[in-house]
Amino acid sequence: MYEISDNKQLAPGYNLLKINAPLVAARIEPGQFVVLRIDERGERIPMTVCDYDREEGIISMVVHAVGKTTKRLSILKPGEKILNVAGPLGVPSAIKKYGHVAGVCRQGTAAALYPIMRAMKEEGNRVTVVIGAKSRREIIFEEEMRAFCDRVIIKTDDGSAGSRGYAVHGLTELLKEDRADLVMAIGPTTMMKTASKIAIAHGAKVLVSLGAIMLDGTGMCGACRVTVGRKTRFACVQGPEFDGSLVDFDELKRRQRMYLKAEKISLQAFEREKETETQKTDR
Amino acid sequence: MKRKRVRQKKQHPGERIKNFDEVVIGYTEKDAVEEARRCLQCRDAGCRKGCPVEIDIPGFIKFIKEREFGLALETIKKNNYLPAVCGRVCPQEVQCEGRCILKKKQEPISIGGLERFVADYMLKRMPGQNPPIVPQVSRTGKKAAVIGSGPAGLTVAASLSELGHSVTVFEALHEPGGVLVYGIPEFRLPKKIIKKEVEYIKSLGVDIKVDVVIGKTLFIKDLFDMGFDAVFIATGAGLPKFLGIPGENLNQIYSGNEFLFRINFMKAYMFPEYDTPVNVGERVFVIGGGNVAVDCARCARRMGARVTVLYRRGRDEMPARSEEIRHAVEEGIEFRYLVSPVGFVDDGNGNVEAVKCIKMQLNDPDRTGRRRPVPVEGSEFVIEADTVIIAIGQSPNLLVSVATPDLEVSGDGVIKVDGDGRTSMKGVFAAGDITTGTATVIKAMGAGKIAARAMHEYIERKGNGRKEIAGRNRT
Numbered sequence: 121m122y123e124i125s126d127n128k129q130l131a132p133g134y135n136l137l138k139i140n141a142p143l144v145a146a147r148i149e150p151g152q153f154v155v156l157r158i159d160e161r162g163e164r165i166p167m168t169v170c171d172y173d174r175e176e177g178i179i180s181m182v183v184h185a186v187g188k189t190t191k192r193l194s195i196l197k198p199g200e201k202i203l204n205v206a207g208p209l210g211v212p213s214a215i216k217k218y219g220h221v222a223g224v225c226r227q228g229t230a231a232a233l234y235p236i237m238r239a240m241k242e243e244g245n246r247v248t249v250v251i252g253a254k255s256r257r258e259i260i261f262e263e264e265m266r267a268f269c270d271r272v273i274i275k276t277d278d279g280s281a282g283s284r285g286y287a288v289h290g291l292t293e294l295l296k297e298d299r300a301d302l303v304m305a306i307g308p309t310t311m312m313k314t315a316s317k318i319a320i321a322h323g324a325k326v327l328v329s330l331g332a333i334m335l336d337g338t339g340m341c342g343a344c345r346v347t348v349g350r351k352t353r354f355a356c357v358q359g360p361e362f363d364g365s366l367v368d369f370d371e372l373k374r375r376q377r378m379y380l381k382a383e384k385i386s387l388q389a390f391e392r393e394k395e396t397e398t399q400k401t402d403r
Numbered sequence: 404m405k406r407k408r409v410r411q412k413k414q415h416p417g418e419r420i421k422n423f424d425e426v427v428i429g430y431t432e433k434d435a436v437e438e439a440r441r442c443l444q445c446r447d448a449g450c451r452k453g454c455p456v457e458i459d460i461p462g463f464i465k466f467i468k469e470r471e472f473g474l475a476l477e478t479i480k481k482n483n484y485l486p487a488v489c490g491r492v493c494p495q496e497v498q499c500e501g502r503c504i505l506k507k508k509q510e511p512i513s514i515g516g517l518e519r520f521v522a523d524y525m526l527k528r529m530p531g532q533n534p535p536i537v538p539q540v541s542r543t544g545k546k547a548a549v550i551g552s553g554p555a556g557l558t559v560a561a562s563l564s565e566l567g568h569s570v571t572v573f574e575a576l577h578e579p580g581g582v583l584v585y586g587i588p589e590f591r592l593p594k595k596i597i598k599k600e601v602e603y604i605k606s607l608g609v610d611i612k613v614d615v616v617i618g619k620t621l622f623i624k625d626l627f628d629m630g631f632d633a634v635f636i637a638t639g640a641g642l643p644k645f646l647g648i649p650g651e652n653l654n655q656i657y658s659g660n661e662f663l664f665r666i667n668f669m670k671a672y673m674f675p676e677y678d679t680p681v682n683v684g685e686r687v688f689v690i691g692g693g694n695v696a697v698d699c700a701r702c703a704r705r706m707g708a709r710v711t712v713l714y715r716r717g718r719d720e721m722p723a724r725s726e727e728i729r730h731a732v733e734e735g736i737e738f739r740y741l742v743s744p745v746g747f748v749d750d751g752n753g754n755v756e757a758v759k760c761i762k763m764q765l766n767d768p769d770r771t772g773r774r775r776p777v778p779v780e781g782s783e784f785v786i787e788a789d790t791v792i793i794a795i796g797q798s799p800n801l802l803v804s805v806a807t808p809d810l811e812v813s814g815d816g817v818i819k820v821d822g823d824g825r826t827s828m829k830g831v832f833a834a835g836d837i838t839t840g841t842a843t844v845i846k847a848m849g850a851g852k853i854a855a856r857a858m859h860e861y862i863e864r865k866g867n868g869r870k871e872i873a874g875r876n877r878t
């Protein structure tokens with residue numbers, strides 16, 4: 121059992137969850153993830169770890185409450201426990217001296233980008249981060265990024281913070297005036313696809329972190345398979361980071377939709393259950 | 404004295420395709436004794452030679468005849484830690500039963516059925532715990548680590564624990580049992596049986612830690628640093644193979660492992676009560692001819708699909724357990740032989756819509772005696788499918804060897820060992836599928852037993868050496 125040590129909302133639908141998992145905390149590196157399960161009937165889902173405290177044995181992650189499991193995670197209270205946390209999984213980010221590293225993310229994925237950019241900075245790179253969001257309210261990790269980034273660019277769909285536009289627009293504007301050696305893109309698959317194109321057009325290397333559907337997370341099922349450079353790769357053990365210029369993003373997008381119907385059924389059943397519960401306690 | 408084989412009770416096919424309960428219900432006490440009485444008690448018994456762990460088969464059958472079920476179990480357990488499992492899943496037809504003298508004139512003794520009967524009988528009478536077979540030895544103060552909790556890992560854990568060492572098992576998944584829990588379906592091997600075996604092993608003092616991925620969470624070096632005197636690797640062969648043909652990553656194309664993992668391990672057949680989904684559809688094709696393929700087909704059937712297994716060789720070449728092929732046929736699963744897929748057709752939305760196949764024919768036997776299938780030119784055809792399951796084999800798990808450069812492996816990731824399970828690293832042993840590629844439960848267990856003995860010797864010798872040095876220092 122793994123105890124929740126903290127859970128706070130950062131923005132509507134986004135929570136920062138801290139879990140006591142000493143073995144994972146001792147070994148995890150930027151870019152890696154865990155696979156967790158809430159209880160006996162729960163599903164196994166991958167979660168990127170955005171921060172860790174090796175001494176306290178605590179790992180942090182940002183939960184975007186979209187499905188049943190993530191909704192349940194986001195309402196856990198400190199002191200409550202979840203059944204399984206396995207990790208660290210995946211290959212750590214290739215932290216090296218590149219020169220200028222430009223990070224691109226959208227809303228919650230800023231959390232996944234954060235430890236990588238921080239390590240890039242510590243490695244002696246100049247780092248710029250572009251954060252995109254629907255509006256001001258959905259921006260998270262801005263302060264954390266500003267604490268070490270050479271520059272942070274904010275883009276919102278409605279212009280309520282930074283300048284109006286998507287993160288990828290911000291990336292184009294940046295690369296036009298300030299060449300990057302590496303673009304690190306983490307976010308929705310479409311965004312990573314576009315960011316990769318932009319990076320290539322500006323002569324930068326590009327790495328993306330793929331959100332493939334996963335099950336075991338140790339290479340035993342192939343649910344997470346992605347096509348990279350015309351070859352099938354398992355995102356859980358060979359990724360999740362890959363060269364964005366080689367990834368078949370369209371295939372990934374399609375595979376991510378494989379269980380949409382089931383996810384809806386699951387969520388509806390959960391919400392019905394919750395409703396009857398609150399009705400009971402109201403009475 | 405010619406008597407017909409006594410049949411084990413089974414669920415009717417029409418009934419069992421509607422549930423995931425065990426198909427074979429097993430012998431009653433009376434039936435078991437009657438079947439045991441057919442045994443001729445051969446002195447130089449063929450069955451025993453056919454058994455990879457040389458169980459004293461005539462011996463335990465004699466005890467059944469005498470209704471000494473406890474002694475029967477004790478006899479089996481001298482060589483086999485997991486009789487309730489092996490009685491259900493061993494390929495008896497090519498092992499013990501294949502060598503039974505009765506096979507020439509009538510049907511062989513149902514050795515698997517009897518083994519299972521004895522194990523179940525005793526399990527039922529000792530709720531939660533088996534009788535300890537070997538008396539508990541005093542603790543030696545030595546520690547052994549076991550990586551992986553499949554049949555090989557569990558066997559070694561039990562053996563070393565019974566020899567008095569303190570044993571910790573590290574398992575990557577959330578439940579111990581390996582293939583026995585994530586692969587083999589409930590209707591062939593109920594989870595509660597593995598649970599009881601695991602409970603028994605825990606009752607010996609074995610500590611099982613789940614969610615620990617060796618090579619990621621901890622490394623082999625860490626284990627030695629933590630004070631373990633020896634390490635045993637039994638990580639199995641769980642990496643799914645794919646065909647490498649066009650369209651293989653379309654939606655609704657599963658590896659056999661993923662399909663079974665979802666249905667069996669995550670209980671997707673009870674979705675949405677359990678959270679993990681699986682998409683089955685109406686028309687399912689399974690590619691392959693081994694146990695994994697047949698298990699997938701039967702799971703899909705139970706999810707309401709019409710199922711066809713496509714195998715590139717013929718019926719006689721199928722490696723699956725013959726009883727299960729028979730069960731599958733009874734359940735209405737169709738088998739098409741000498742067929743191989745060459746590609747998959749996209750429905751326009753990224754889902755598989757059809758399988759492109761080609762007919763095969765068998766060449767003359769090659770050096771290994773197996774007949775190689777070759778495509779028949781111009782025989783391509785297309786069949787419509789909602790779901791395709793690729794079950795053409797697994798290869799060794801790589802996480803440990805990738806993280807341990809000192810560990811010698813052959814090209815496909817098989818860990819190299821000597822006859823006693825010693826790897827290229829001092830104090831590190833291995834057995835089971837990780838050293839052979841996909842094999843069987845009994846072979847994994849048998850090799851585990853041998854490795855456990857070698858580990859015990861190693862640990863003892865190491866301990867004595869230490870004492871000697873300490874002694875010398877003192878004088």
Ligand SMILES: Cc1cc2nc3c(=O)[nH]c(=O)nc-3n(C[C@H](O)[C@H](O)[C@H](O)COP(=O)(O)OP(=O)(O)OC[C@H]3O[C@@H](n4cnc5c(N)ncnc54)[C@H](O)[C@@H]3O)c2cc1C
Pocket residue numbers: 492493494550551552553554555556573574575576579580581582583586587615616617618637638639640641663694695698724800802803834835836837841842843844845847
């Ligand atoms: C679907 C299916 C049906 C089968 N049917 C039969 C049958 O009817 N009869 C038969 O005799 N055989 C059958 N087999 C084969 C048999 O199950 C295997 O030969 C046997 O389980 C091998 O045992 P093992 O202990 O070597 O490995 P496994 O049972 O594979 O166990 C390995 C364990 O190690 C764990 N592990 C892997 N990597 C790590 C790591 N880095 N750190 C920690 N833990 C790790 C895995 O999660 C797993 O739990 C079947 C196999 C499958 C897949």
Ligand code: FES
Pocket residue numbers: 333334335336337338339340341342343344345354355356357
């Ligand atoms: S999640 Fe199963 S292989 Fe990657």
